[in-house]
Every structure is written in C-alpha cells, then in structure tokens.
Amino acid sequence: MTRMPLPDIKNSIDRVMHAVEGRYTQGMSPASLTLAFMDWLIHTAHSPGKLSEMRENFLRKYSAFGLWSMRAAFDPELKPFITSLPGDRRFSDPAWQRFPYNVMSQSFLLQEQWWHYATTGIPGVADHHENVVSFAARQWLDVFSPTNYPSTNPLVVEKAINTGGQSLMKGMQNLLEDVQHNLLGDADTQTSEFTPGENLACTPGKVVYRNRLIELLQYSPRTDKVAAEPILITPAWIMKYYILDLSEHNSMVRYLVDKGHTVFMISWHNPGPQDRDMGMSDYLRRGVMDALQAINHIVPKQKVHLVGYCLGGTLASIAAAAMARDNDDRLQSLTLFTAQTDFTEAGELMLFIDESQLSYMEDMMWDKGYLDTQQMAGAFTLLRSYDLIWSRIINEYLMGETPRMNDLMAWNADSTRMPYRMHSEYLRRLFLNNDLASGRFNVGDRPISLRDIRVPVFCVATQKDHVAPWHSVYKVHDLMNTEVTFVLTSGGHNAGIVSEPGHPRRHYQLGVQTAEDKHIPADDWALRHEAREGSWWEPWNDWLNTHSGEPVDPPPMGNTKADYPPIGPAPGTYVFER
Structure with missing residues (x-):
C-alpha cells in the first residue's frame, strides 16, 4: 500500500481537526475571533484616556438614566431617554411606552449604546477587528433583550392573559415540533405546499441545453412578436433560480415574456462531493459561455442582453469583460441586480472574511468537498439575527403564532451547496484580494478589466441590502467606461428585486451616467435623484426596448438541427436537486 507523504498527513490532521471544530462553531474560526478580541483588549488596556472617557x-x-427612570414611573408622556436607531422595530409598539416596560427597553438600549462606544474608536485597533468585536458585542447583548423573555415582553404577557395561557402552550408545541424536525432531519413541512412546477417556477418553457453544471431554460413566447435580442439571466448559484420566477403575479420571467421578450434562464446544478474541483473558470465556461453558445444557435445572428443577479451578476461582469478583451461582440447590454464588482465596502459580510477565517472555512469544505447550506445560512442569519432568529422565537415560541409561509420564504429555504474550489476562489480572489476591481482577475492566462466593457449597463441596488450594500454596488460607476443607468430601489437583497408592478409601498431612484460624466459620490447621487413611486421593472423594460431592434417573429423552442433540441419541460430537473 502506498503511504501518504508525511507533510500531507500533517496537513490532513489539521484539516480534520478544523472540520470537526467547525461543526460546533457554526463555521466561525476561533483564531479569528480571538485575534480580534485580543487586539481590542490590549489596545483598550493601553489607552488610559479612552478608559477614563468610558468610565x-x-x-x-x-446617573441621568436613574433620574429619568423615577420620572418614567409617573409620567406616561415622558420622552424616551434614548431613541431607537432607524429600522430598529423591537420597541416600536406602544405597549413598550408603559411602566415598567419603558424602563426595561430604555435600559437595554442604553447598554447597547455604551457597548458600541466601548468597542469602537480605540486607538490602534485594526478596522476589521473593531468591526468584529462590535458585532460580537451586539450579538451577545441581543440575547438579553427584554423582547426575548415572556415576563419582560408586554406583548407576550398581554396575549397570554387574553388567551388564558393558550398562546404559551401553543408556543411550546411549536418549539417541540421544531426540535423534533431538527433531530430527525425532516424537511421543513411548511414549505411542502410550495413546489416548483406546480405553484412556483410555473412559467411555461423547455430545457434546451444541459451539461454537468447547468440546465438552460427557454420560455415559451406569449406575444405574436418579440424583441429581436433575447435575454439570458444568470442567477446566483447559492440559491435556486426561481426567485425570478416565483408565483404568477410576481414572476420577473413571466413579466418579461408578457412584454415581448425571449427569455433564457440558467438553472444551476446543486454540487456534491464529486464536484469539489469545479472552480470559477468552470462556472464561467460551462455556465455563461455555454449558455451563450446555445442561444446563438437557437436565435442566430442576434446579440444577447446578459442579466446577472448577485453572484451571477459578478460572473456576468467577468464574462462581459473577458468577451470585450477578446473582441467578442455577442452582447447587446449588461444588467446587474445587487451585484458587486468592487468588494472594498462589501458590508457586514466582510466580518467573516479574513485569512484566518478563509483558511478555516477551506478546511471545513475540504472535509465534504463543498460548503453546505447550513454553514452558509449561519452567516446570513447572524447578519439579520433579529429578523431570522429572535423575531421567530418571539412570534412562534412566546406568542404561539403559526408562521405563514409565502413563495419567497419557500424559495429562501431551498438553498444549494457551493463547491470547495469555486467558493475558495470566489472568497479569496474577489472578497479578500479584490482582484476584479484591481485588474488582477485572470480569465484564461490573461487578466481582464471591467473598463473594457462598452455595452450599456443597467445596475440595480437595494436600500436595505445586507449582502451587497448599495454603496458597494454603486462602485460600478468607477469601474466601467460606458453608459451606466443606476437604480436604487426600496427593499432588501431579495424583496427589492422581486418588486413587480402593483406591489404596494415600492419606490426607486434612477439616474444615468455616461462615460464622459464626472464622478458623483454615492450619497450625493441619492440626494440628487428624486424617488419615483412604483416598480423599477417598468423603466428597465423600457430600457431593454430602447436597446433592442425591431420586433421579430418568436424563435423556435430550441434548435434540433444545431443539437439543441427541447430536452424536457421547465423547470427542468436540476431545480429539484437536494
């Protein structure tokens, strides 16, 4: 039997240890957290001036809060001692203004404020470590929020009294059911009422191409004439594609087809251990480029509107830059949804990105050959802990409410895995090293530059994006030497994109910057452009029509002569992979 070389044995031991540890730390590197904490602690201990200020x-x-608390017991009209930050809904209900709950909520907010002061502004602490410590302190304090306990939450107390304690009994039942499902590994039973092909992803179409990585869906025309140039949508491979084809009323695909566009969609394969060596080059070549080749045979002699969402938008930008470098003129335009091309301001997700954390994550992925769905969900859950953890505990376990599942929630629960090599390359080359924005990202054996892109660009960012903050998405203006139509829309990373016409309380801002225009800082841009009521889908459709040729007859569904026959009906088979 061939013996493994000694260095490989040592390396494997380290990786196994990190992989086992990662199962108990939710993928967080203990070394990374310890470094951040020690950096803050040492510099705080050596800053007597800051310590004096903190004291x-x-x-x-x-002292001032003590006096306010005594007045709060007798004055129901007393103004809050501390005003909640914008977007903080925890204590917005009028019940929190009554004594003693007003004192409890204000005391908690005061603790949050003081700990933010204590963990920031320490001379000498690295910015990344300061952000990690401040974030960790906030997460720890959230555990002790008075909203999270039955006796200190007036809404829980009131409902328990009004229902004779039945709400607490129902909450306990919800908790036991969730524990049972987690122990048995059952799928979320709430999502069973939503099934792709039945009440999700129902826009009629065909699978016209399949390889190891993608299925290419072509949607059936619904108008007598269609725009000459077809649309290719590249969704993120971290989730299933059908966020853009949810229910009939909020399906972007259905909207585009109804408006007379020929739409193609990439449906990504859900990778397993056998796909561990698939890298970014595979996703570019077997994903975007193979899909373009198939479309060129089905709709010959026509350029393509390339659309990318989130990670798919970053990949679409890479493809467009590589094609521009190689004088490949098959693109008519480029549209990006919440897609980052410069990662220097990538938001709180950067809390989980440093050399220690990435090395730890790579060892965890090495164990299985992929990053599984729970490891990815852990980071996103922490970023939105109130919405995804505490509000669920309050509503389902303390208030006894039965959660209402909708199509977007069902899609969100249907996540996918990430291959070991691809995810490592993505995090290191883009997030950690920022190679794409710096002109160091190689496609083939040569680097690409986003400044080579000359097709018009339509870029959408969302105001409350925790994954791709709009200030980060806005940097596309500095990286592309072409006309950029930029939209800032209400909502978050997902709900802001699923923003169909008729959706209530939706608004957006829109501006156009040509290659000759001077730079406008992001915040100035937001002040200069007025908000418009309605859905940004409508101006995007107008923009697509402006950059399309005269309407033509719909193309065939696939092309049998060119080896792209219809393989089966949409939504295909990859969407069902678990």
Whole structure:
C-alpha cells in the first residue's frame, strides 16, 4: 500500500481537526475571533484616556438614566431617554411606552449604546477587528433583550392573559415540533405546499441545453412578436433560480415574456462531493459561455442582453469583460441586480472574511468537498439575527403564532451547496484580494478589466441590502467606461428585486451616467435623484426596448438541427436537486 507523504498527513490532521471544530462553531474560526478580541483588549488596556472617557460616560449616562427612570414611573408622556436607531422595530409598539416596560427597553438600549462606544474608536485597533468585536458585542447583548423573555415582553404577557395561557402552550408545541424536525432531519413541512412546477417556477418553457453544471431554460413566447435580442439571466448559484420566477403575479420571467421578450434562464446544478474541483473558470465556461453558445444557435445572428443577479451578476461582469478583451461582440447590454464588482465596502459580510477565517472555512469544505447550506445560512442569519432568529422565537415560541409561509420564504429555504474550489476562489480572489476591481482577475492566462466593457449597463441596488450594500454596488460607476443607468430601489437583497408592478409601498431612484460624466459620490447621487413611486421593472423594460431592434417573429423552442433540441419541460430537473 502506498503511504501518504508525511507533510500531507500533517496537513490532513489539521484539516480534520478544523472540520470537526467547525461543526460546533457554526463555521466561525476561533483564531479569528480571538485575534480580534485580543487586539481590542490590549489596545483598550493601553489607552488610559479612552478608559477614563468610558468610565465617565458610564457614570454620567446611568446617573441621568436613574433620574429619568423615577420620572418614567409617573409620567406616561415622558420622552424616551434614548431613541431607537432607524429600522430598529423591537420597541416600536406602544405597549413598550408603559411602566415598567419603558424602563426595561430604555435600559437595554442604553447598554447597547455604551457597548458600541466601548468597542469602537480605540486607538490602534485594526478596522476589521473593531468591526468584529462590535458585532460580537451586539450579538451577545441581543440575547438579553427584554423582547426575548415572556415576563419582560408586554406583548407576550398581554396575549397570554387574553388567551388564558393558550398562546404559551401553543408556543411550546411549536418549539417541540421544531426540535423534533431538527433531530430527525425532516424537511421543513411548511414549505411542502410550495413546489416548483406546480405553484412556483410555473412559467411555461423547455430545457434546451444541459451539461454537468447547468440546465438552460427557454420560455415559451406569449406575444405574436418579440424583441429581436433575447435575454439570458444568470442567477446566483447559492440559491435556486426561481426567485425570478416565483408565483404568477410576481414572476420577473413571466413579466418579461408578457412584454415581448425571449427569455433564457440558467438553472444551476446543486454540487456534491464529486464536484469539489469545479472552480470559477468552470462556472464561467460551462455556465455563461455555454449558455451563450446555445442561444446563438437557437436565435442566430442576434446579440444577447446578459442579466446577472448577485453572484451571477459578478460572473456576468467577468464574462462581459473577458468577451470585450477578446473582441467578442455577442452582447447587446449588461444588467446587474445587487451585484458587486468592487468588494472594498462589501458590508457586514466582510466580518467573516479574513485569512484566518478563509483558511478555516477551506478546511471545513475540504472535509465534504463543498460548503453546505447550513454553514452558509449561519452567516446570513447572524447578519439579520433579529429578523431570522429572535423575531421567530418571539412570534412562534412566546406568542404561539403559526408562521405563514409565502413563495419567497419557500424559495429562501431551498438553498444549494457551493463547491470547495469555486467558493475558495470566489472568497479569496474577489472578497479578500479584490482582484476584479484591481485588474488582477485572470480569465484564461490573461487578466481582464471591467473598463473594457462598452455595452450599456443597467445596475440595480437595494436600500436595505445586507449582502451587497448599495454603496458597494454603486462602485460600478468607477469601474466601467460606458453608459451606466443606476437604480436604487426600496427593499432588501431579495424583496427589492422581486418588486413587480402593483406591489404596494415600492419606490426607486434612477439616474444615468455616461462615460464622459464626472464622478458623483454615492450619497450625493441619492440626494440628487428624486424617488419615483412604483416598480423599477417598468423603466428597465423600457430600457431593454430602447436597446433592442425591431420586433421579430418568436424563435423556435430550441434548435434540433444545431443539437439543441427541447430536452424536457421547465423547470427542468436540476431545480429539484437536494
């Protein structure tokens, strides 16, 4: 038997240890957290001036709060001692203004404020470590929020009284059912009422191409004439494609087809251990480029509107830049949804990106050959802990409410895995090293530059994006030497994109920057452009029509002569992979 070389044995031992550890740390590197904490602790201990300020701040604030608390017991009209931050809905209900709950909520907010002061502004602490420590302190404090306990949450108390305790009994039942499902590994039973091909992803179409990585869906025309140039949508491979083809009323695909566009969609394969060596080059070549080749045979002699969402948008940008470098003129335009091309301001997701954390994550992926769905979900859950953890505990376990599943929630629960090599390359080359924005990202054996892109660009960012903050998405203006139509829309990373016409309380801002225009800072851009009521889908459709030729007869569904026959009906088979 061939013996493994000694260095490989040692390396494997380290990786196995990290992989086992990662199952108990939710993928967080203990070394990364310890480095951040020690950096903050050492510099704080060596900053007597800051310590003196912290002590003075504590005594002054809590002395004033003590006086406010005594008044709060007798004055229901007393103004809050601390105003909640914008977007913080935890204590918005009027019940929190009554004594003693007003004192409880204000005391908690005061603790949050003081700990933010204590963990930031320490001279000498690295920015990344400061952000990690501040974030960790906020997460720890969230555990002790008065909203999370039956006796200190007035809404829970009131409902328990009004229902004779039945709400608490129902909450306990919900908790036991969830524990049972987790122990048995059952699928979420709430999502069973939503099934692709039945009440999700129902726009009629065919699978016209399949390889190891993608199925290419072509949707059936619904108009007598269609725009000459077809649309190819490249969704993120971290989730299933049908966020853009949800229910009939909010399906972007259905909207585009109804408006007279020929739409193609990439449906990604859900990778397993056998796909561990698939890298970014595979996703570019077997994904975008193979799909373009198939479309060129089905709709010959026509350029293509390339559309990318999130990670798919970053990949679409890479493809467009590589094609521009190689004088490949098959693109008519480029549309990006919440897609980052410069990762220097990638938001709180960067809390989980440093050399220690990536090395740890790589060892965890090495164990299985992929990053599984729970490991990915852990990071996103922490970023939105109130919405995804605490609000669920309050509503389902304390209030006894039965959760209402909708199509977007069902899609969100249908996540996919990430191959070991691809995810490692993506995080290192883009997030950590920012190679794409710096002109160091190689396609083939040569680097690409986004400044080579000359087709018009339509870029959409969302105001409340925790994955791709709009200030980061806005940097596309600095990286592309072409006309950029930029849209900032209400909503978050997903709900802001699924923003169909008729959706209530939707608005957006829109502006156009040509290659000759001077740079406008992001915040100035937001002040210069007025909000418009309605869905951004409508101006995007107008933009697509402006950059399309005269309407033509719909193309055939696939092309039998060119070896692209219809393989089966949409939504295909890859969408059902678990």
